[in-house]
Amino acid sequence: AQSVTQLDSQVPVFEEAPVELRCNYSSSVSVYLFWYVQYPNQGLQLLLKYLSGSTLVKGINGFEAEFNKSQTSFHLRKPSVHISDTAEYFCAVRSTQGGSEKLVFGKGTKLTVNP
Amino acid sequence: DVKVTQSSRYLVKRTGEKVFLECVQDMDHENMFWYRQDPGLGLRLIYFSYDVKMKEKGDIPEGYSVSREKKERFSLILESASTNQTSMYLCASSLWGMGYEQYFGPGTRLTVT
Numbered sequence: 001a002q003s004v005t006q007l008d009s010q011v012p013v014f015e016e017a018p019v020e021l022r023c024n025y026s027s028s029v030s031v032y033l034f035w036y037v038q039y040p041n042q043g044l045q046l047l048l049k050y051l052s053g054s055t056l057v058k059g060i061n062g063f064e065a066e067f068n069k070s071q072t073s074f075h076l077r078k079p080s081v082h083i084s085d086t087a088e089y090f091c092a093v094r095s096t097q098g099g100s101e102k103l104v105f106g107k108g109t110k111l112t113v114n115p
Numbered sequence: 116d117v118k119v120t121q122s123s124r125y126l127v128k129r130t131g132e133k134v135f136l137e138c139v140q141d142m143d144h145e146n147m148f149w150y151r152q153d154p155g156l157g158l159r160l161i162y163f164s165y166d167v168k169m170k171e172k173g174d175i176p177e178g179y180s181v182s183r184e185k186k187e188r189f190s191l192i193l194e195s196a197s198t199n200q201t202s203m204y205l206c207a208s209s210l211w212g213m214g215y216e217q218y219f220g221p222g223t224r225l226t227v228t
Contacts, residue, residue, distance in 0.1 A: 009155070034216060043119070043205055043219035044158075090157065101146065101165070101209075102173070103217055107157035 002026055002095040006106035014114050015083055021076040021109045023091035032094035033074045034103065035065055039087045047089070050074065061085070086113045118142070119220035121206055127226045134193040136223050138206030144218075145211040147189035149173075149181060152203040152222070164189055165211065196227045 007022040025031060032051050036044040048059025055067040065076045074091060091106040122137035138147065148163040150173075160173030162181040170181050178200060182190045189208075193200055203224050207217040 036219075041221075043221045044207075044217075045219065046216045049216055101211070102148075102160060102163065105158040107155060 002093045002104050004106040006109050010110045012112045016080050018079050023074045025093045034092040035076050036090045037087050081113045121220040121223050128196050132196050134196050136191040138189045140208040144208035146209045148207040149191045150205045198227050201227045
């Protein structure tokens with residue numbers, strides 16, 4: 001079965017600093033990967049996704065992620081964070097176990113941006 | 116814009132009560148999902164449905180059931196609520212197909228006392 005590991009449960013950074021949130025997935029022949037963000041008291045919204053093609057994927061709010069097949073990673077990056085980026089971030093992989101489509105989520109990384 | 120709405124943002128119920136959580140989506144999506152979100156555990160799939168009257172168990176179906184009588188509506192039922200079902204419940208929907216992302220509702224924070 002597909003699985004996702006988010007290596008950091010909490011990441012504190014200062015405003016305007018770069019940030020990387022790490023995600024590793026279990027290997028599979030074809031992989032579809034997603035990053036979602038959850039702002040306080042809200043549902044999840046899609047940041048970006050990788051289906052195929054270019055390994056560098058750009059998303060909303062200045063985030064990007066790089067798909068690395070050899071390292072089975074899909075790390076999320078932003079060169080300069082803002083206070084408003086404080087949220088919880090979830091990495092997810094599409095699973096087709098049993099022929100049904102599902103998303104398998106990591107446990108989340110809480111990003112706190114301090115002034 | 117896809118809209119997924121959940122019937123309540125906050126709900127307080129007593130142990131043993133039957134609880135209904137409703138989810139409605141307005142984009143004609145085939146797939147609908149119910150997740151439970153707990154601190155440190157991320158999102159765990161309870162049930163999902165890929166068509167009207169069709170349902171499949173997710174990773175943690177015990178203590179829950181679901182109903183999908185219409186394409187746009189997916190209900191989560193706690194037959195006899197227990198305190199360990201206190202949690203945030205998130206509903207999501209998606210089109211059928213490998214690359215389609217899931218769209219989430221705002222969540223229902225359920226407290227069982």
